[in-house]
Amino acid sequence: MSALDPLPVTTAAPKERVAYLDNARYWVMLLVVIGHSLTQFVAMDSARGVYVWIYAFHMPFFILISGYTARRYMGDARQVRRIVSTLVVPYLIIEISMQMITRHYTGEPEPYKFLSPQWLGWFMAALFVWRLTTPIWRALRYPITTSIAISLLVGLIEVPNVLALPKILGFLPFYVIGLHMSRERFERLADPRIRVGSALLLAGSFVICYLYSANWTLDWLLWKQRYDEDPLGASPLEGITQRAELLVIGLVLTFAALSLVPRRRSWTTRLGGRTFYCYLLHGYVILLLRYQFGVFDSLEKYGAPAVVLTMVVATVVANLLMTQLVATVFRPVFEPRLRWLFRPDPETKPESSKAPAPTA
Numbered sequence: 001m002s003a004l005d006p007l008p009v010t011t012a013a014p015k016e017r018v019a020y021l022d023n024a025r026y027w028v029m030l031l032v033v034i035g036h037s038l039t040q041f042v043a044m045d046s047a048r049g050v051y052v053w054i055y056a057f058h059m060p061f062f063i064l065i066s067g068y069t070a071r072r073y074m075g076d077a078r079q080v081r082r083i084v085s086t087l088v089v090p091y092l093i094i095e096i097s098m099q100m101i102t103r104h105y106t107g108e109p110e111p112y113k114f115l116s117p118q119w120l121g122w123f124m125a126a127l128f129v130w131r132l133t134t135p136i137w138r139a140l141r142y143p144i145t146t147s148i149a150i151s152l153l154v155g156l157i158e159v160p161n162v163l164a165l166p167k168i169l170g171f172l173p174f175y176v177i178g179l180h181m182s183r184e185r186f187e188r189l190a191d192p193r194i195r196v197g198s199a200l201l202l203a204g205s206f207v208i209c210y211l212y213s214a215n216w217t218l219d220w221l222l223w224k225q226r227y228d229e230d231p232l233g234a235s236p237l238e239g240i241t242q243r244a245e246l247l248v249i250g251l252v253l254t255f256a257a258l259s260l261v262p263r264r265r266s267w268t269t270r271l272g273g274r275t276f277y278c279y280l281l282h283g284y285v286i287l288l289l290r291y292q293f294g295v296f297d298s299l300e301k302y303g304a305p306a307v308v309l310t311m312v313v314a315t316v317v318a319n320l321l322m323t324q325l326v327a328t329v330f331r332p333v334f335e336p337r338l339r340w341l342f343r344p345d346p347e348t349k350p351e352s353s354k355a356p357a358p359t360a
Contacts, residue, residue, distance in 0.1 A: 026272030040296035049210030060250035067178020095121035122164035170223035189259035198256035278321035
């Protein structure tokens with residue numbers, strides 16, 4: 001991939017949303033919600049294959065788009081305020097509340113680990129770290145190669161789960177590759193021949209996952225454990241090889257999915273612009289159904305029909321959480337303005353058309 005374009009001296013407010021990106025966000029968010037809902041059924045063959053297929057590329061897909069949309073980050077005051085209001089605040093809300101809910105029902109975690117994300121909060125932490133390090137990836141001569149080396153080698157050492165660092169470093173190449181994407185590269189994926197091949201590739205990978213995933217260790221898909229740690233139990237060479245395979249699979253399936261995303265504006269575009277709220281809120285729905293009502297335990301005995309029903313309900317819930325009503329209600333919570341926290345922008349005075357008078 002070519003070098004990144006130079007950044008402007010100052011940044012401007014975001015321009016009009018791109019329909020293609022919002023459509024992509026919509027479809028990947030469906031995969032996120034469905035995948036998290038199926039976590040309760042991974043012991044069942046009917047759910048395991050779908051789960052493995054989704055987890056093989058749904059986060060690489062999401063992360064690559066996040067990298068692309070962050071490619072102009074330079075750390076000015078407006079961008080810093082945006083990071084705090086849309087990443088730091090939601091992280092604290094989600095992580096603290098979800099750990100308290102989980103501890104209420106299960107007694108874990110004990111003690112609280114608010115700086116060690118247990119579930120959804122990891123992605124907020126990851127976006128925060130990746131965004132802050134964006135200038136580094138812009139400055140390096142070989143950023144993609146460096147990020148791949150970090151991802152492959154991090155599984156060899158013990159990395160504390162502070163702000164989900166093992167996953168942040170493991171998934172790093174997808175973010176850096178996203179930084180180096182361009183609109184032209186996305187448009188090339190729309191070639192009819194590529195789209196046909198992508199459809200066949202996604203369908204074929206789904207069949208393979210459904211037929212053969214019973215013997216696979218699912219923890220590889222979480223990208224957070226050392227290679228020699230149970231249940232992975234791999235040698236350094238085996239671990240690096242397996243991680244490299246996952247990088248390739250995740251990248252290939254991500255580009256295949258991106259090639260099939262519609263370019264035109266539609267109802268998915270409107271919903272896709274509000275995936276932020278769906279991501280943050282769907283975890284509460286799953287926790288409530290799991291712990292308060294025991295829904296997943298009750299459904300498990302019904303086998304494949306329960307899996308299908310769960311996927312349908314997850315799709316409905318995801319769409320509801322992407323509606324305008326939800327965005328209106330939760331925007332003040334998850335996107336506070338925080339005027340009291342930041343200094344006001346200095347007023348920019350227009351330059352005089354005349355040269356200043358010389359001083360004595």
